[in-house]
Amino acid sequence: MTSLTDDIIDIAMRPADQVPDLPLDFAKLSLLDWMTCGIAGTGEPLAVKLRRLAAGEGGQPLAAVLGGMRVPPRMAALVNGATSHALDYDDTHFAHVGHLSVGIYPAALAIAEMQDASAEEMITAFLLGAEGAIRVGMTLGRAHYNHGFHQTATAGAFGATLAAGRLLGLDGLQMHHALGLCATRASGLTSQFGSMGKPYNAGISAANGVECATLAGLGFTSADDGLMGHQGFVGAHLPSGGAVTGPDLALDSYKFPDNKYKLHACCHGLHPMIEALQASEAAAGVPLDDIKSFSLSTNPRWLAVCDIKRPRTGLEVKFSYNWLAGMTLRGDNTGDDRLFTDTIAGEAELGRFAERISVTGDDELTDLQARGEISLTDGRAIPVWFDLADPFAPEVLAEKLQRKSSTIIGDAGAAIWDLHPRLGQLGARDIASAMLAASA
Amino acid sequence: MTSLTDDIIDIAMRPADQVPDLPLDFAKLSLLDWMTCGIAGTGEPLAVKLRRLAAGEGGQPLAAVLGGMRVPPRMAALVNGATSHALDYDDTHFAHVGHLSVGIYPAALAIAEMQDASAEEMITAFLLGAEGAIRVGMTLGRAHYNHGFHQTATAGAFGATLAAGRLLGLDGLQMHHALGLCATRASGLTSQFGSMGKPYNAGISAANGVECATLAGLGFTSADDGLMGHQGFVGAHLPSGGAVTGPDLALDSYKFPDNKYKLHACCHGLHPMIEALQASEAAAGVPLDDIKSFSLSTNPRWLAVCDIKRPRTGLEVKFSYNWLAGMTLRGDNTGDDRLFTDTIAGEAELGRFAERISVTGDDELTDLQARGEISLTDGRAIPVWFDLADPFAPEVLAEKLQRKSSTIIGDAGAAIWDLHPRLGQLGARDIASAMLAASA
Secondary structure: OOHHHHHHHHHHOOOHHHOOHHHHHHHHHHHHHHHHHHHHHOOOHHHHHHHHHHHHHOOOOOEEOOOOOEEOHHHHHHHHHHHHOOOOOOOEEOOOOEOHHHHHHHHHHHHHHHHOOEHHHHHHHHHHHHHHHHHHHHHHHHHHHHOOEOOOOHHHHHHHHHHHHHHHOOOHHHHHHHHHHHHHHOOOEHHHOOOOHHHHHHHHHHHHHHHHHHHHHOOOOOOOOOOOOOOOHHHHOOOOOOOOOOOOOOOOOOOHHHOEOOOOOOOHHHHHHHHHHHHOOOOOOOOHHHEEEEEEEEOHHHHHOOEOOOOOOHHHHOOEHHHHHHHHHOOOOOOOHHHOOHHHHOOHHHHHHHOOEEEEEOOOOOOOEEEEEEEEOOOOEEEEEEEOOOOOOHHHHHHHHHHHHHHHHOHHHHHHHHOHHHHHHOEHHHHHHHHHHHHO | OOHHHHHHHHHHOOOHHHOOHHHHHHHHHHHHHHHHHHHHHOOOHHHHHHHHHHHHHOOOOOEEOOOOOEEOHHHHHHHHHHHHOOOOOOOEEOOOOEOHHHHHHHHHHHHHHHHOOEHHHHHHHHHHHHHHHHHHHHHHHHHHHHHOEOOOOHHHHHHHHHHHHHHHOOOHHHHHHHHHHHHHHOOOEHHHOOOOHHHHHHHHHHHHHHHHHHHHHOOOOOOOOOOOOOOOHHHHOOOOOOOOOOOOOOOOOOOHHHOEOOOOOOOHHHHHHHHHHHHOOOOOOOOHHHEEEEEEEEOHHHHHOOEOOOOOOHHHHOOEHHHHHHHHHOOOOOOOHHHOOHHHHOOHHHHHHHOOEEEEEOOOOOOOEEEEEEEEOOOOEEEEEEEOOOOOOHHHHHHHHHHHHHHHHOHHHHHHHOOHHHHHHOEHHHHHHHHHHHHO
8 A cells, every 4th residue: 555545534534623724714715715616607597407417317316406406415515516616716726736625525525415524624624634635636736637637636535535435434544445445436538628618627626535435334345545556546637657656745734724716707817917006005095196107017928818908808817917906996895797898898998008008928927826016196106916825824715705705696796705713603504504595 | 738638538428319229239248247246246255355345334225336335436346347347258359459348347337326327327427437447458468467456446446436436427627627638637556466365455546436526426526637638647557657658549439348247167268269169059969979079279378377177176277278178078067167066077977088189389379369170080170160259149148148147147137138228218326226036
């Protein structure tokens, strides 16, 4: 047995009182952000089709589905995973190379609801499963992604399996078999991006986790080390096929707090600039007409991605430093997808301001950093800077995510965030019911 | 769109009256052999556990499960695929590099039962799906298998998707999406061999086929060419990752008749010798005591696999030319797994005969060929020869498979083979009911 497999089982079976608060605080925020994305995605065509699939099968009403009805947990995990990834507005973990919440929370919630676990037990299972998924994702690394595999679905399924297995009370041997079954079950390709196949991948992750953990609980067996053994999942899903070891991380190291949240409904390359401008107290409230120029430095790779100087459509605005700079400085809510219309692409005020902006590539900046200077007509200069790699404090992030939630799902967002201070007293069934009520 | 994807969709949508009889005759035999293996596997621990999984989910009773009960088609396909592969006694297609029936028939039967299709429509859908799976398996080739992937599950799922899609009446665009979804859903590793994970792979194939075809029928979309496009299934699941084309086969070429059936409950390396001895009219009925010697030539790779000179256990008998030669010549039913006991390993008659046998490697023989000579005490010599690559005529194969069926499932075998002459008049629901009755 290799150490990665043992490590992630150890982590997933850790006593709850040994899990520190900080990563749990982030896991709680992820739950509410995941629910927000799921509720917002409920009306998407792919979500409607998946609910028709679920209704066609029927079965034991054990786990809530976004948009209404209860079905067996595997199906709930499939539908909820895909539905919550429909808008691509959910969180990202860059070391894992994927989206943790949409691939793991649906499995944790479905099993926790069936088991009548507490909300905290569910959140802890998610967190520890996510830590496993991060380690599997890091082990597979960029080579896996670049070869065509989507870690959200592949590494994610191992996290979903661990989370579901913990909530089902599997012992260590059953956990080994659950991971072994996941090794032969996990799948997902990046070539699906741009189709319903991408959100489907998140559902695949969660559904596979439920199926494999449930089977292991029934005594189903698998390869001894399906993940790391000879021609196990890792070997087969890397082009080299050779021996690979897990990441060099202490067992009590938590990587989940590095998770990133999408706070703006536009290209990720623009987010460091938006955060830099929003973080500047000196720039707050300055009218655009009082700004003589704004010079921005960014990682050069973004220049080919999101530096459209004169966007013609709402979609192009999502890829324009020029437009987002003006929108942010005048206080537009960039978390609101409805803002990105063809009308805003034609706004004269933004067009005039765009002419006073310069964007330059700087190799010394990472792709999560932005540096700039705002020159005012009165001669003052305001430097701005942001690095998305620096985590927000949980309370800062909570405020931002709550605003995002209210923006994209309105009153339902308030209802979801009302749960936040009460999570310690709630059961997973309360969470599931709240999700049903907010999305029905 | 590349030609392989278009080709297999063309084949899967072919009008029934353009499908020739010979491959259909083999597909009918495969149906009955698949049912035989499934009925025989019904009591295996993994099958019992999967039925508990199915019972726990419940749902619409649309499709029969081996061993009793009806459930939604995806679950029926999962359980029946794994159950029928439990004994590893099902058919093999060497160019496909996998087991076609266990990965595809469960999907075809489950959807055909739901749709109330005729048995012939179901068999035709299986055959055309299998032709697609063979082409996908050939495209992936040995490089895929050697990298750790199990074509039964991976290439098989595309066949299951095509068969299910045909029975659901998908149009060409929906077929494209169904294959695209399968591309991101298909999985299965050879490192599971020796565990319940191997039969699970067959269930995975069938279940994925049902899910992907059903979703495409609901209007779910996927990558344009998820199978052969850039970083599609084929590219991602080969270590080279580069451009690959499908096999050079005419659209109206049928490869299914090359399918091989397991007729003896022992190592495949012994099968050519057993068939050679059984095919010899001159050797039939000759008492072992009248045989002075038997010399056998076989492909050298088998010498390291199944040339145990003095087996000590029933399991070792399964890997012994010496023992199987005597058993075959005296007329033992080598299709009967119960024959392979420790007692037979200790039989004096077989031990004496073993001393008069010589086995030699010959590079000029393929691993499907055997050549030998029986020298009688009266001075006569009987040459024997067999090449498993030569297909049996359907009527010869039918007789052999029927004997296998009676051997391993007794009266249930007779009931299954009673269906054979009536397949043209039956519905898929009759087949499903017969399977239920024989396995309950």
